[in-house]
């Protein structure tokens with residue numbers, strides 16, 4: 533009996549320290565299958581499809597990207613603006629179209645990523661290189677230490693969101709119908725597209741593009757977040773945020789700023805414009821951002837008082853409801 537207790541204590545102690553991550557072979561096989569199928573889709577795109585199918589695929593990919601960037605990322609993960617019921621429903625359907633997992637899981641892993649940015653607890657730790665941040669980290673199961681950290685992620689706002697919890701509960705049938713069946717069926721049904729072309733273009737190719745766009749939210753910092761000569765993003769260099777020039781690093785300092793684009797220039801990207809149009813249409817409100825004067829004041833306070841820049845920014849920004857400090 534005492535041996536069992538000792539073994540349990542030793543196992544628990546090992547788990548306490550373990551940062552090793554097992555490979556999730558189902559995810560690996562899915563990644564390989566979808567990548568190879570997406571490459572095969574070029575044959576259909578180039579030689580055996582209607583232009584209507586190509587334009588329809590671009591439209592559905594764009595809607596999927598809106599669902600991830602404006603929905604899962606800026607609305608649900610960071611609360612960077614508020615949306616009415618109609619917009620939330622539209623974004624939930626768009627996010628389902630993207631095939632990138634449920635909003636609940638996306639937000640949970642993304643908050644874990646922000647809270648433990650570039651440490652062993654970060655599932656997309658970008659100090660391990662672009663491939664790890666983009667793909668490798670996503671196909672590994674969480675380590676025991678990460679699982680414990682995941683339990684401490686505050687998801688209370690998401691758990692109170694009936695729409696997100698409905699999608700979480702019914703994600704598999706919704707994935708089969710909204711992500712795959714309807715987009716694949718439309719070209720064959722409405723303009724007589726070859727079924728194989730429809731499956732490869734609207735199925736595998738489109739899902740592969742949306743999955744990679746979603747993955748770039750975690751790995752783009754490696755490509756666009758660096759200045760020439762820097763090995764890793766310079767977290768201690770605060771000067772760049774004055775002009776928001778290093779916009780992708782800026783996101784990790786002020787994640788609640790709705791203008792921080794996933795790709796493109798700060799404030800002038802498609803998703804920021806989409807949110808602004810939604811505000812004009814009375815579908816979005818309380819768009820959170822920071823003017824340069826406030827950034828300057830926060831930067832001065834951070835340097836003089838040797839305090840965390842995010843803390844200083846949150847003190848100076850008066851949001852309602854207050855954004856939690858870690859996302």
Ligand SMILES: [Zn+2]
Pocket residue numbers: 605609610642646783787
């Ligand atoms: Zn983020």
